[in-house]
Amino acid sequence: MSDGTLAALSRRLAAREISSVELVAETLDRIDAHQKALNAFVTVDRDGALAQAKAADAARAKGAAGPLAGIPIAHKDVLMTAGLPTTCGSRMLADFVAPYDAHVVEGLKRAGTVLVGKTNMDEFAMGSSNETSYFGPVRNPWDLDRVPGGSSGGSAAAVAARLVPAATGTDTGGSIRQPASLTGICGLKPTYGVASRYGLIAFASSLDTPGPFAQTAEDCALMMNAMAGHDPRDSTSLDRPVEDYTRRLSRSKGARPLEGLRVGLPREYFGKGNDTEVAAAVQAAVAEFVDLGARTVEVGLPAVDLSVPVYYGIAPAAASSNLSRFDGVRYGHRAARYDDLNDMYRKTRAEGFGAEVKRRILVGTYVLSHGYYDAYYVKAQQVRRLIADDYARAWRECDILVGPTAPSPAFRFGDKTDDPVQMYLNDIYTIAANLTGAPAISIPCGFTRAGLPIGLQIQGDYFSEAAILDVAHRYQQATDWHARVPRIAAAE
Amino acid sequence: MTLTLDQVRRIAHLARIEIDASEADAVHAKLESIFEMINRLQAVDTQGVVPMSHAQDVSLPMREDAVSETDRRADYQRVAPAVEDGLYLVPRVVE
Numbered sequence: 001m002s003d004g005t006l007a008a009l010s011r012r013l014a015a016r017e018i019s020s021v022e023l024v025a026e027t028l029d030r031i032d033a034h035q036k037a038l039n040a041f042v043t044v045d046r047d048g049a050l051a052q053a054k055a056a057d058a059a060r061a062k063g064a065a066g067p068l069a070g071i072p073i074a075h076k077d078v079l080m081t082a083g084l085p086t087t088c089g090s091r092m093l094a095d096f097v098a099p100y101d102a103h104v105v106e107g108l109k110r111a112g113t114v115l116v117g118k119t120n121m122d123e124f125a126m127g128s129s130n131e132t133s134y135f136g137p138v139r140n141p142w143d144l145d146r147v148p149g150g151s152s153g154g155s156a157a158a159v160a161a162r163l164v165p166a167a168t169g170t171d172t173g174g175s176i177r178q179p180a181s182l183t184g185i186c187g188l189k190p191t192y193g194v195a196s197r198y199g200l201i202a203f204a205s206s207l208d209t210p211g212p213f214a215q216t217a218e219d220c221a222l223m224m225n226a227m228a229g230h231d232p233r234d235s236t237s238l239d240r241p242v243e244d245y246t247r248r249l250s251r252s253k254g255a256r257p258l259e260g261l262r263v264g265l266p267r268e269y270f271g272k273g274n275d276t277e278v279a280a281a282v283q284a285a286v287a288e289f290v291d292l293g294a295r296t297v298e299v300g301l302p303a304v305d306l307s308v309p310v311y312y313g314i315a316p317a318a319a320s321s322n323l324s325r326f327d328g329v330r331y332g333h334r335a336a337r338y339d340d341l342n343d344m345y346r347k348t349r350a351e352g353f354g355a356e357v358k359r360r361i362l363v364g365t366y367v368l369s370h371g372y373y374d375a376y377y378v379k380a381q382q383v384r385r386l387i388a389d390d391y392a393r394a395w396r397e398c399d400i401l402v403g404p405t406a407p408s409p410a411f412r413f414g415d416k417t418d419d420p421v422q423m424y425l426n427d428i429y430t431i432a433a434n435l436t437g438a439p440a441i442s443i444p445c446g447f448t449r450a451g452l453p454i455g456l457q458i459q460g461d462y463f464s465e466a467a468i469l470d471v472a473h474r475y476q477q478a479t480d481w482h483a484r485v486p487r488i489a490a491a492e
Numbered sequence: 493m494t495l496t497l498d499q500v501r502r503i504a505h506l507a508r509i510e511i512d513a514s515e516a517d518a519v520h521a522k523l524e525s526i527f528e529m530i531n532r533l534q535a536v537d538t539q540g541v542v543p544m545s546h547a548q549d550v551s552l553p554m555r556e557d558a559v560s561e562t563d564r565r566a567d568y569q570r571v572a573p574a575v576e577d578g579l580y581l582v583p584r585v586v587e
Contacts, residue, residue: 099567192547206546235552309532320507327508329580334573341583342508350510358509359519362500363526365507379533381543386536388544420522421529437547462548 002026002072003162003489006219010067013060020060020070024053024114027072031116031163037488039138040157042077043085044117052114059112068226069112074167076155077118078125079210080199081105088201089121089133089151092332092352102199103234104168104210104227111226119154119167123354124323125175125203127151128426131417132356140183141486142452146410149179149426152213156183159213160453162489166214166223170200172207173311174406174430177442180213181405181455184444184484186472187213188220191462192437193238195224196231204318205236207311207434216482217443217472221245224465240463248470256293257474263289264299264398269429275408281446281454282404285475289402292474299394299401303386307431308424310387313367313380314435319357320364326352359420388436395461400471404429405442405455429457439465443472444481453484495524 002023004012012018028046035041049072056070077087080098087093101109109115122132130138130153138153140146141161148157152169156179159167169176171189180187188211195210202208212223224245231237253259265286270279286296328334328348335347353361367376394401406426416423433440438461445456460468476482500520504511511519565578574581 096571099564099571232553232555236546236548238548238550239553303536306533306536309530312526312530313533324508328573329582330568331571332573338583341585344583345508346510349508353509359522359526361507361509362503362519362523363530365503366495366499366523366527367530369503369506375534376530378543379536379538380530381545382538382541383533383536385541385544386538419525421525424526424529435544435547 002030003485004165005215006071006165006222007216009071009165010222013070020053020056020114021050023070024049024072024116027116027164034161034163034488037139037144038141038157038161039136040119040154040161040163041074041117042087042089042120042135042154045084045115048084049114049116056112056114066111067222068108071113071166072116072164073108073113074117074119074155074158074164075105075115076121076152076167076169078121078170078201079105079168080201081115081118084118086118086201087135088125089123089135090352090354090357091134092326094134094333096332100199103196103231105199107226107229108168113226116164119152119158121154122151124201124319124357125151125170125172126319126356126360128174128178128423129411129416130154131413132354134354137413140410141488142184143410146412146452147182149182149406149410151175153179155213156180156185156187159183159185159215160486162485166212166219168227169211169213171209171211171434172204172315173434174427176211176213177405177430177440177455177457178427180442182410182453184453184481185213185215186217186220186441186443186482187211188224188441188465188469189433189439190224190228190465191439193236194463194465195227196229196234196237198231198233202322204315205322206318207315209434216476217441217469218246218249220441221249221466221469243466245466245469248466249473253474258289258471259293261289261294261400261471262398263294263296264394264401265296266299266301266304266394266401266403268301268304269403273407273428274404277448278404278408278454282456285445285456286402288475288478292478297398299397301390301394301432303383303390304432306383307387307435308428310380310383310435311431312363312424313376314384316360316364317367317377318364320361320368323357323361356420384435387432391432391436391438399460400468401459403457405457406430409448409452409454433459438462439468441468441472443475444484446481447484495520495527
């Protein structure tokens with residue numbers, strides 16, 4: 001029962017075929033059954049979830065329930081959840097209990113969702129494989145010897161294994177889209193500023209973006225309706241009219257629903273760097289778009305090749321500043337032994353942070369230090385502008401941009417851990433949307449012969465979430481890649 | 493621009509992260525490879541390009557200068573490593 005899409009479960013709850021208490025109880029059992037193999041969760045809140053489910057059933061009985069009421073979801077452990085541990089995948093916050101809810105957590109609570117637990121993640125959202133978590137790696141439901149992607153790997157694995165119909169993630173350089181791609185589900189990074197960062201433990205403030213994971217584009221739209229919205233507590237939250245992200249999905253459009261759509265194919269996304277099976281699956285998806293009425297246009301985004309070096313000139317600088325708050329004084333880990341205040345800081349941070357987090361703090365400290373600021377940080381921001389200019393030119397020729405989300409399918413544990421630069425290059429196609437702030441989604445578009453999912457990235461101009469979701473939805477009505485389930489989730 | 497081991501020690505000090513002698517060389521090697529990658533930017537002509545510091549070119553909003561926070565000191569100090577009488581405790585810095 002609990003492995004249905006969010007929309008399907010919502011219809012069954014509305015029809016009183018099932019209750020939220022039944023649904024949530026089954027969900028909790030499935031989470032327990034898969035926790036040892038997948039390690040997708042850091043915290044499971046059984047009692048809290050069942051109490052919320054009861055409240056949701058009561059609200060529904062009174063006729064006061066929206067489409068998300070009673071639906072079990074999970075939050076990435078970077079989002080603050082009042083009264084529950086919020087660890088950020090770090091020893092630094094291993095015992096931290098959040099004193100308040102993040103804005104997106106509040107929104108989903110108001111919509112009546114039932115929070116079943118917090119998902120595992122790369123430490124402080126820094127990683128593309130979930131191997132940097134203090135709580136051990138999350139495993140990919142499609143192949144337990146492979147990574148689920150990162151940094152929101154726990155949320156992605158939980159949705160892919162059908163443990164929850166939807167979950168939240170955050171995306172700073174691809175941390176929603178890349179794990180969605182590697183686990184065969186949908187993950188949307190909205191326009192920067194559409195969903196508030198309040199209560200999202202900061203990594204790189206000008207890039208961090210909360211967004212949903214789900215089985216389908218339609219479900220992502222339902223989640224977005226509860227996650228978006230203006231929040232004065234985040235000074236970069238945008239004050240714009242409330243949108244219904246599902247509004248385009250139900251329109252009947254006939255056999256060629258994408259008629260007139262101009263699909264941009266960036267040359268830089270179709271180079272030699274792609275795995276051949278990934279390239280073939282993406283080409284087949286493009287052909288499907290054409291069958292649905294779209295026409296393709298080749299575009300150039302020449303500066304996009306520099307998005308990884310730009311990102312590493314900017315994001316670690318922000319991280320070195322944001323993570324300076326973890327000093328053992330107000331919250332989090334404090335070293336047991338130290339000589340004086342400075343020694344307390346140094347030992348607390350040496351013990352509390354893992355190797356990748358320390359590496360990025362050091363890179364950022366150097367980038368911002370006297371004599372190097374112009375050469376690295378300002379230079380990176382200038383090239384960031386060139387990348388945004390490339391996109392602005394592309395939008396004159398096309399409505400969406402399509403390409404692979406990641407150059408390869410899920411890789412094996414340990415494959416890239418010794419070489420940080422190789423790990424960083426896995427985000428080569430996703431980082432640009434963070435740098436520009438525009439929305440992008442990853443949806444499943446095929447499988448390798450070995451049975452690993454392949455993701456298609458659809459990017460749009462600012463505030464085009466509803467349009468991107470519509471395109472993804474039309475593709476999903478004509479294909480069934482999104483409905484494929486990993487064997488471990490089906491064998492029950 | 494290559495990064496020296498001394499510079500690594502210097503930035504570790506600035507970042508208040510203790511790096512012991514046994515790990516310094518390994519940290520140094522990984523940082524060097526990261527900077528080698530970032531250094532690709534140096535070849536780009538950015539003469540006259542305005543740095544893009546943010547995803548949206550909007551100015552920060554202003555709000556009324558009014559009290560909006562409630563007193564939640566007890567809640568926030570509950571998660572602190574060491575407090576006394578509402579104060580955070582740290583090692584003595586002034587003798």
